[in-house]
Amino acid sequence: xxxxxxxxxxxxxxxxxxxxxxxxxxxxxxxxxxxxxxxxxxxxxxxxxxxxxxxxxxxxxxxxxxxxxxxxxxxxxxxxxxxxxxxxxxxxxxxxxxxxxxxxxxxxxxxxxxxxxxxxxxxxxxxxxxxxxxxxxxxxxxxxxxxxxxxxxxxxxxxxxxxxxxxxxx
Amino acid sequence: xxxxxxxxxxxxxxxxxxxxxxxxxxxxxxxxxxxxxxxxxxxxxxxxxxxxxxxxxxxxxxxxxxxxxxxxxxxxxxxxxxxxxxxxxxxxxxxxxxxxxxxxxxxxxxxxxxxxxxxxxxxxxxxxxxxxxxxxxxxxxxxxxxx
Numbered sequence: 001x002x003x004x005x006x007x008x009x010x011x012x013x014x015x016x017x018x019x020x021x022x023x024x025x026x027x028x029x030x031x032x033x034x035x036x037x038x039x040x041x042x043x044x045x046x047x048x049x050x051x052x053x054x055x056x057x058x059x060x061x062x063x064x065x066x067x068x069x070x071x072x073x074x075x076x077x078x079x080x081x082x083x084x085x086x087x088x089x090x091x092x093x094x095x096x097x098x099x100x101x102x103x104x105x106x107x108x109x110x111x112x113x114x115x116x117x118x119x120x121x122x123x124x125x126x127x128x129x130x131x132x133x134x135x136x137x138x139x140x141x142x143x144x145x146x147x148x149x150x151x152x153x154x155x156x157x158x159x160x161x162x163x164x165x166x167x168x169x170x
Numbered sequence: 171x172x173x174x175x176x177x178x179x180x181x182x183x184x185x186x187x188x189x190x191x192x193x194x195x196x197x198x199x200x201x202x203x204x205x206x207x208x209x210x211x212x213x214x215x216x217x218x219x220x221x222x223x224x225x226x227x228x229x230x231x232x233x234x235x236x237x238x239x240x241x242x243x244x245x246x247x248x249x250x251x252x253x254x255x256x257x258x259x260x261x262x263x264x265x266x267x268x269x270x271x272x273x274x275x276x277x278x279x280x281x282x283x284x285x286x287x288x289x290x291x292x293x294x295x296x297x298x299x300x301x302x303x304x305x306x307x308x309x310x311x312x313x314x315x316x317x
Contacts, residue, residue, distance in 0.1 A: 020224035021186070023212055025193050025204050039190060046188050046225070054231050057185030061222035062315050067179075069315055074267065074274070085307065092310025102307035103238065110271070110301050115238075119315065149274075151266040153252045 005045050009035045013045060021058055064119055071120040071148065075130055076112035078105070078143040084114055090137055091116055096129055111143065123148060171219070174202060176317045178210055182223070183314050235282045236262075237304040239289060240271040241296065248272070251296055260288045271301060 005013065012035045022030040028046070029039040049055060064072070079087045084102055091114070092100035099117040120126035127146065134140045177200050186192045193204030200207065214220045243251050248266070255261045255275055264275035279285045289300050 017225050018227075020222055023208055023215075023223070025208065026190060027192065028188075028190065043188055043190070049225075050188065053228055055225035055227045056311075058188070058225050059185045059223075060179065060182045060220050061226075062179065062183070063218055063221050064315050066217075066219045067315055067317050072265070085309075088307060088309035097310060098313045100308075100310040101305045102309070103303040104306060106301050106303070110240075110303070115303075119313075145269070147267040147269045147271075147274075149265040149267050153256055153264040153266065 003041070005035075005037055005041055009037055009041075010045060013037075013042065065152070068121050069119045071118075071123045071126045073118045073120070073123075073126050073130070073149070074147045075116040075118060076145050076147065077114040077116075077139065078111045079114045079139075081113075087137070087139065088114055091133070091139075094133055094137070096120070096133070112145070171214075171317070174200065174206075175210055175214060178207060179214070179220070179315075179317050182211070233280075235279050235285045237277050237285050237289075237302055239275055239277060239292075239303065240301040241273040241275075241292070241298050242271050243273050243296075243298065247296075251298075254295060255292070258288070258292075260284070 013031060016031055016034060021027045024030050026039070028042040031037075032039045032042045046058075050057075077087070088100055088102055091097055096118055097116045098119055099115075101115045102113055103115055105111055105113050118126055118130065120129065126148075130146055131140075134142075134144065178196075181196065181200060187195050189195055191204070193207055197204045197207055211220070211223060215223060241251065251273065252264060252266075255264050255273075260277050260279050262276040262278045264273065266272060267274050277285055277288055279288060285302075285304075289302055293299055
């Protein structure tokens with residue numbers, strides 16, 4: 001049996017993982033050596049965290065602009081309150097939608113309560129994609145707007161914004 | 171970037187398996203070797219094509235408070251206010267968007283109180299009232315950039 005990590009070791013492991021996974025053939029062994037644990041203990045702990053939903057995957061953050069995803073659009077819709085959960089779930093599952101959230105209206109300045117992010121390579125393609133999506137879901141008649149980003153001023157400099165590996169999207 | 175880089179990026183966006191020899195497992199899938207894959211990953215991180223490799227923690231479970239906020243900034247003041255926000259540690263990122271609400275930024279703070287305080291500070295410093303649009307429901311989070 002593998003004893004579980006002590007609280008202190010778990011905390012150490014969390015800290016280490018915030019800087020990323022070691023780029024070695026046996027990354028979990030490398031982590032184990034740093035906190036005086038066994039490779040299996042690390043794997044068990046990470047499996048637990050994964051099952052508890054603390055992290056979704058050991059994956060990548062891509063520089064989407066460097067990869068050619070320059071057209072970043074925020075689709076906002078004014079959906080009647082009684083329908084917003086259903087519409088949100090449906091749009092959230094649609095291909096091409098990377099994030100989908102409900103947020104509050106701030107009347108009279110802001111009437112939209114459903115937010116979807118779409119990352120694409122070309123603006124006209126994203127526009128066509130959104131049009132098709134709204135038609136397919138019979139939502140074209142709802143008040144909506146598509147806000148393209150034109151410039152990114154700052155990415156994750158924040159003190160709390162960099163428990164690294166978190167997709168900070170508010 | 172060649173075909174192997176692309177396949178590696180696409181595959182890693184789905185997650186590295188939690189096993190003793192994860193790179194060996196991936197090498198078999200991608201018909202490569204673990205050392206080749208590690209070299210490629212190293213290079214992509216160095217080049218800035220990738221900005222991080224590791225566990226993607228779920229923001230809602232880490233503690234802390236977050237919100238999306240927006241300002242309607244008069245055009246002549248845009249750069250100055252963008253610089254002001256860039257200097258604030260609470261601001262995680264800031265996008266210019268084509269709309270009368272033209273500045274969209276995310277705040278990350280240790281508490282809800284700190285979010286309110288920060289928004290109030292921004293209002294005092296700029297004379298502009300921010301929209302505060304915290305998440306009320308998450309329907310989908312699935313950033314995936316196939317290359």
